[in-house]
Amino acid sequence: MSIQPGDPIPSMPLQVATADGAQDSDTSQLFDGKRVLLFSVPGAFTPTCSERHLPGYVQHHDEFAKRGIAVYCLSVNDPFVMQAWGESQHIPAGLLMLADGNGAFTRALGLEMDASKFGMGVRGKRFALYAENGVARAVEVEAPGEFRVSSAEAMLDTIAALPPA
Incomplete structure (x- = not known):
């Protein structure tokens, strides 16, 4: 079963891709005491992920920063790929690129998918998750082949419509 609103973010190690290389971190450092929008893409440098998501x-x-919300991009890729992708996309300071190299965090969220027929192995579904203080408040998972509910615009609307915690 996948993570649902009200569920805690699983405690897991992750790597943050930085200009200086991979930095070890964990979800408690990344989520506890913060408002976070985490969006996940099936793969760095893939068409929809690079052209739209x-x-x-x-x-x-x-707009997220003005609302006090940190933004993180997650993919089942290594941190060097995530670093190069972030640089190629000119990400702003503060938008973190998270590498879930073996997909352990994605599996813990229950949001993995088998992309073997595309030669990509096990990856993460396209989704966006809004969390406050380490607890999911909204989880939007895309249907296969779609890109609507996990977009930045859709998530700004979703967050604005949430009742106060």
Whole structure:
């Protein structure tokens, strides 16, 4: 079963891709005491991810920041790929690129998918998750082949419609 609103973010190690290389972190450091929008893409440098998903969060990053919301991009890729992708997309300071190299965090969320027929192995579904203080408040998972509910614009609307915690 996948993570649902009200569920805690699983405690897991992750790597943050930085200009200086991979930095070890964990979900408690990344989520506890914070408002976070985590969006996940099936793969860095893939068409929809590079042309629409990440660019939308780059374009609207300031709107999330004004609301006190950190933005993280997650993919089942290694941190070096995530670093190169972030650089190629000119991500703003503060938008973190998270590498879930073996997909352990994605599996813990229950949001993995088998993309073997595309030569990609096990990856993460396209989704967006809004969390406050380490607890999911909204989880939007895309249907296969779609890109609507996890976009930056859709998530800004979703967050605005949430009742106070």
